[in-house]
Amino acid sequence: MHFPKSPAVATDVLIFSVLEGKLCVLLIQIGSGPYKGKWALPGGLVEMKETLDEAALRILEEKAGVRGVYLEQLYTFGDVDRDVRGRSVSVAYFALVNGDHYNPRTTDYYAGIGWKDVRRLPAMAFDHKKVVEFGVKRLASKLAYSNIAYALLPREFTLSDLQSVYEVILGRTLDKRNFRKKIQEVKLVKETGSMRRTGANRPAKLYAFSQSRPTLVDVL
C-alpha cells in the first residue's frame, strides 16, 4: 500500500540536567537558513526503519553523545506553521542526564551548543519554546510520583544533593526534615556506607537510589 502525501515526522529531544543549581536543557544554535542564530532542541527526521524511541535514542547519541539515559515520550506537536520550511510533525521526547553523561558532539553545522537555564531561554526556533515549557511541567509533576530523580544524579549523592534537585525543578524550597523523612519512608534511597567531605563542615553520608529504573513512588 502506498500512502498519499503526509507531513514529515521528526523527533526533538529535551535533554535536561541540573547544573549549578539550575534546571538546564541542551540547545543547539542553528547555523543557517530561516532560523539562523536561533536556538533549537536537538532533533531530526525519523527514518523509515526505526521506531520513534529508536529515533530519539539515535539523536541523543548523535547530537549529545549520550547513551543509556532516561528517555520518555513527551507529546507530539503538529501545528501547521510550526516549521516555516515545510509541514512537519514532531514527536518530542525528554531525557534526563547528570553532568557525567554529557559529551556533546561539536560539528560546524551548528553555530553553538550548550546548556541553557530553562528559566532564561534564548530566542528559539520553531515551536521549541512551547516544547521546553511543556517538558518542564511534565518533569516537575513526574518528580512527585516517581523515582526519576535517579537519572539526574550521579550514582552516589547526599540527601542535600537530592533535595536540591527537587527544589530546583519544583521551584520551591522544601523542609529538610520532612523531605528526609519521606524519602526514607518510601525507601527511595539506601546508604552506601561512605561519606563525602567537602571542606570546612560536617561530612555527609552518601546514598544511592534503591532502584535505577523508572518506578512509581509517592515521593512528595
Add this chain to the structure above:
Amino acid sequence: MHFPKSPAVATDVLIFSVLEGKLCVLLIQIGSGPYKGKWALPGGLVEMKETLDEAALRILEEKAGVRGVYLEQLYTFGDVDRDVRGRSVSVAYFALVNGDHYNPRTTDYYAGIGWKDVRRLPAMAFDHKKVVEFGVKRLASKLAYSNIAYALLPREFTLSDLQSVYEVILGRTLDKRNFRKKIQEVKLVKETGSMRRTGANRPAKLYAFSQSRPTLVDVL
C-alpha cells in the same frame, strides 16, 4: 525545503463512553484488506493543511458524527511494524462522550461499528489493543485530579450516576458518604434544583458540573 521520505502520519481516536455500567470504546470493523474482520479505532491520515488536533476533530465527526466533546492527545505510537501495509506513525487521541452525543455514520466501507466494553475487546487490528489499554489507564488517572467526568455525563445527573462513572472507570467501589463529601468539598457540582424520579424509590436531586471545561481538581 523538501523533506525526504518519512513515515505516514495518522491519528486514531479513542472515543470513550460509559454505557450500561461499562466503560466502552467505539470501534469499527474493517471490511477488507489484511485486517479484514478485525476491529480498529476510527482513524485516518493527517492532511497537509490541518493540525493534529484538527485531524482528530475531523475524524471524530466523520466517523462518529460527534462534535464539541472533550478531546486530548494521548500518545504517539510509531513501531515499525504497527501497520503491515506500510510505515506509519499514529498520534492517538482520546475523546469522552455521553450517550446523547453519539450518532455514528454508517458507510459500507466498514463491516461494522459499535461500542465495545474495554474489558472484553474483540480481535483488534494494528497496535490498537495497546492503544486502548494505554488510554484506559490515562483516563483513570485523569479522573482523580480533574473534572473531566463532566464530559461523560449528561448536563443533569444524580450523585449516584457520578459515583457510578468513577467506579466503572477506576474499577473499584467507592464509599458513598466519603465520595459525596469530597465532591461537594471541591465544589465539583452544584444542585440544579430539580429531582429525578425513577420508580419505586426515593427521588434523587439532580446536579450539574460547576465547570464544563477541563479543570484541575483534586477529586479523590
Add this chain to the structure above:
DNA sequence: CCTCTTAGTGTATTTATTACACTAACCTGT
C-alpha cells in the same frame, strides 16, 4: 400499611502533612 428500593446523611479513628530549632562534625584561623 408493609415491603422493597434507591437517596441521603455524620462521627470517630487512623493516617498523612506540616511547622518548627537545636546539636554534630569538620575545617580554619588565631
Add this chain to the structure above:
DNA sequence: ACAGGTTAGTGTAATAAATACACTAAGAGG
C-alpha cells in the same frame, strides 16, 4: 586549644486529610 563558620543530621506536636462505618428518608407497589 578553642572560637567561629558551615553544612549535616535529627524528633515531636499540631493540623489536616482519608477512611471506616449504619441508619433514616422518600417514593412505588402490592
